Amino acid sequence: MRGATEDHPLIRWxxxxxxxxxxxxxxxxxxxxxFSAALEKGIGAAWEALGDPDALSSIKLTFITALIAVPxxxxxxxxxxxAVSKYDFRGKSLLTSFIDLPFSVSPVISxxxxxxxxxxxxxxxxxxxxxxxxxxxxxxxxVLATMFVTFPFVARELIxxxxxxxxxxxxxxMSLGAxxxxxxxxxxxxxIKWGLLYGVLLCNxxxxxxxxxxxxxxGHIRGQTNTMPLHVEVLYNDYQxxxxxxxxxxxxxxALVTLTLKSFLEWRYADEIAAVHRH
Amino acid sequence: xxxVIDSVTKRFRGGAAAxxxxxxxxxxxxxVALLGPSGSGKTTLLRILGGLDFADTGTVRFADVxxxxxxxxxxxxxxxxxxxxxxxxxTVAKNIAFGLEIRPRRSRPSKVDIALRVKELLxxxxxxxxxxxxxxxxxxxxxxxxxxxxxxxxxxRMLLLDEPFGALDAKxxxxxxxxxxALHDKMGITTIFVTHDQEEAFAVADLVAVMxxxxxxxxxxxxxxxxxxxxxxxxxxISTSA
Numbered sequence: 001m002r003g004a005t006e007d008h009p010l011i012r013w014x015x016x017x018x019x020x021x022x023x024x025x026x027x028x029x030x031x032x033x034x035f036s037a038a039l040e041k042g043i044g045a046a047w048e049a050l051g052d053p054d055a056l057s058s059i060k061l062t063f064i065t066a067l068i069a070v071p072x073x074x075x076x077x078x079x080x081x082x083a084v085s086k087y088d089f090r091g092k093s094l095l096t097s098f099i100d101l102p103f104s105v106s107p108v109i110s111x112x113x114x115x116x117x118x119x120x121x122x123x124x125x126x127x128x129x130x131x132x133x134x135x136x137x138x139x140x141x142x143v144l145a146t147m148f149v150t151f152p153f154v155a156r157e158l159i160x161x162x163x164x165x166x167x168x169x170x171x172x173x174m175s176l177g178a179x180x181x182x183x184x185x186x187x188x189x190x191x192i193k194w195g196l197l198y199g200v201l202l203c204n205x206x207x208x209x210x211x212x213x214x215x216x217x218x219g220h221i222r223g224q225t226n227t228m229p230l231h232v233e234v235l236y237n238d239y240q241x242x243x244x245x246x247x248x249x250x251x252x253x254x255a256l257v258t259l260t261l262k263s264f265l266e267w268r269y270a271d272e273i274a275a276v277h278r279h
Numbered sequence: 280x281x282x283v284i285d286s287v288t289k290r291f292r293g294g295a296a297a298x299x300x301x302x303x304x305x306x307x308x309x310x311v312a313l314l315g316p317s318g319s320g321k322t323t324l325l326r327i328l329g330g331l332d333f334a335d336t337g338t339v340r341f342a343d344v345x346x347x348x349x350x351x352x353x354x355x356x357x358x359x360x361x362x363x364x365x366x367x368x369x370t371v372a373k374n375i376a377f378g379l380e381i382r383p384r385r386s387r388p389s390k391v392d393i394a395l396r397v398k399e400l401l402x403x404x405x406x407x408x409x410x411x412x413x414x415x416x417x418x419x420x421x422x423x424x425x426x427x428x429x430x431x432x433x434x435x436r437m438l439l440l441d442e443p444f445g446a447l448d449a450k451x452x453x454x455x456x457x458x459x460x461a462l463h464d465k466m467g468i469t470t471i472f473v474t475h476d477q478e479e480a481f482a483v484a485d486l487v488a489v490m491x492x493x494x495x496x497x498x499x500x501x502x503x504x505x506x507x508x509x510x511x512x513x514x515x516x517i518s519t520s521a
Contacts, residue, residue: 168362169367174331175352175358176352177353177378
């Protein structure tokens with residue numbers, strides 16, 4: 001017997017089957033291929049490839065970039081979300097659309113923007129060269145491009161949450177004598193912490209994995225300005241498949257860690273959202 | 280030591296007038312109800328008294344100080360919100376203790392004193408034993424009593440209540456307003472109470488200000504207002520909503 005509103009079992013099984021098939025074919029299989037290609041010549045070869053100075057330098061560069069870009073975007077994201085959700089001002093909806101801009105612009109263009117501004121032929125190029133400041137083909141350019149691409153993650157996560165929570169609790173804190181800082185750290189931050197962590201996680205995943213924007217500004221100097229995704233491409237084009245997939249495995253592994261954390265947060269965060277609505 | 284509001288005006292962004300010259304005097308310890316339909320400016324006036332909004336012109340004197348020049352967080356005006364505005368991630372006890380715990384070290388009571396004060400306040404609002412609960416685990420009436428205890432914890436000089444029982448059902452409303460009045464009589468804090476429910480206003484307050492379109496239509500004791508409505512609006516408002 002099936003319930004009045006249930007679909008025919010065949011439809012149900014077909015839908016579930018298609019979903020599983022798709023996930024396996026397009027997501028799981030490629031992921032496994034990455035790991036298996038890395039281990040093709042044994043774990044020793046893969047390990048050795050990772051120990052290569054250029055590979056190590058790319059891993060280091062990726063982490064440094066994320067370590068700078070993510071905290072900055074966390075601060076900017078919270079500030080932007082705060083401004084948009086808690087204040088009324090002219091041009092607010094315009095600002096909100098601008099926050100989303102990096103999502104709709106091709107990453108290559110975001111990279112090019114910085115080349116046009118800071119590159120040798122760019123607006124500030126001559127001045128920067130005179131003062132011996134390197135931005136393009138150096139760490140600052142990579143960080144800037146990464147920040148541009150990952151800017152919306154934290155803000156986008158927080159705006160709906162903070163809008164939903166309103167200003168009541170902050171006003172209550174103020175009337176009880178709390179300063180702005182105390183209100184932020186004791187009232188605002190605790191009530192958005194899970195959403196914030198979630199946004200930071202997504203931001204970090206993208207920061208480590210970004211290819212297009214970084215590729216434009218990096219200059220592909222091996223051992224110096226190649227991040228992990230760029231290094232994978234370089235190795236692959238050199239027919240060093242084991243090495244390429246070994247580095248790719250590190251990226252894939254980081255993605256899996258992110259996914260696990262994300263699932264955990266989603267589970268925690270669901271409670272929080274429910275509490276907000278119960279409140 | 281009385282409250283003197285003199286010709287307060289306020290315009291919203293976009294130009295709509297929220298308050299068009301409101302004046303009102305209340306003796307120390309009075310219980311004043313601001314009564315009116317939504318959009319009459321009563322909540323705006325309350326928020327100005329609490330420092331959550333600014334007046335465009337006009338003055339407010341309270342206890343012989345220029346009240347509007349005192350920053351909101353130094354006013355010690357206990358504000359109670361319609362939707363409670365409890366800190367959802369804190370326990371009831373932490374909520375009540377908030378106003379004391381955030382004080383600078385010099386003026387902050389000791390942990391023991393704070394705990395003691397929280398206990399007293401929980402007893403005062405008849406919520407003994409619920410200190411470790413979270414707001415989401417309480418009923419609406421209980422939450423509003425927590426909000427009141429939280430406001431009382433800072434020993435407010437003035438109590439400002441914005442439709443405090445608006446989200447509660449009729450029976451709880453009635454119980455709470457009787458309880459609130461008794462509490463007021465015990466503590467003697469000047470209290471301003473915003474409501475759109477005329478029965479509630481007349482039952483609980485010493486003085487009722489009937490507001491409409493940013494003005495006070497009539498201000499006086501409940502009996503006087505009821506007996507002799509001063510304007511057509513008051514007459515109409517009193518006779519319809521009951």
